[in-house]
Amino acid sequence: MEEEKTNQLEETRAKIRDVDTRLIDALADRMELIQDIIAYKKETGIPILQPEQEAKQTRELQEQLKDNPFEEEILDVFKYIMKNSRRVQAKALFDYNVFLIGFMGAGKSTIAKELERKLEMQRIEMDELIEKKQGMTIAQIFSEYGEIYFRNLESNCLIELQKIKQAIVSCGGGVVLRPDNAEHMKKNGRIVLLTAEPMTILDRVKGSDTRPILNNHMNVDFIEDLMNQRREKYLAVADVIVSTDHKSTDEICDEIIAKLIAYDREHEKKDAEDKAEGAAEKAEDK
């Protein structure tokens, strides 16, 4: 009797393993279809992120599951499936780091958080990383060791980030001050410059005292002046530029994604042309 029960248990476990195998196959098929959709969207220029489509899918699932005894549990599983589909999308789109640069208050941290959510990509906040490593706030580092010391920490941080792939990196506003920093970023990433008018910047930063450079200078003239001093440096390193004035985070993120895709497409095209030209020249030489 005992033995019979054990056999039955093992049989059921074997059936569960079979179901798991089918689930794995089905999930892999699903992920591949997601890749097909991304390739199609990239080619045709259809917006990559379509939240209304995700909402429609959820409604359809709810309808389909409404008499199912496991409705709640299955819907929960689908939440993870969709979350991971977004990850597959991001991997297909960006096989590099996305560095957000721009003046203080340009929206780097806010946009990085939204991109993290939309794309399920890892997010790195450079200033936070530096603070954690040093066990001090940015303001403390500036006041105890000075700006040059802080800039060294920034450069070291960017060198370390070369080991990381497919992250959204929100940079400190001053990373462009050292030309080498752009080289570190470009080794495995694209640089997205976020811009805003001085008045918008003042509005966004005036309530905070965490930026030593702005403390005691919270006025539009100082901001405009410093922006003018840095403008050329920002523009010189940017692969993609997005203005953030009077736009929602959603619109800004969609614009960043669309512009990065266009940038990559342009470069892929140019690389292919260069290669073809090189091959033609070689053939002529023979």
Ligand code: S3P
């Ligand atoms: C700085 C910008 C700050 C921070 C530091 C210096 C700058 O980062 O790195 O206070 O020189 O522009 P945020 O741009 O994230 O505020």
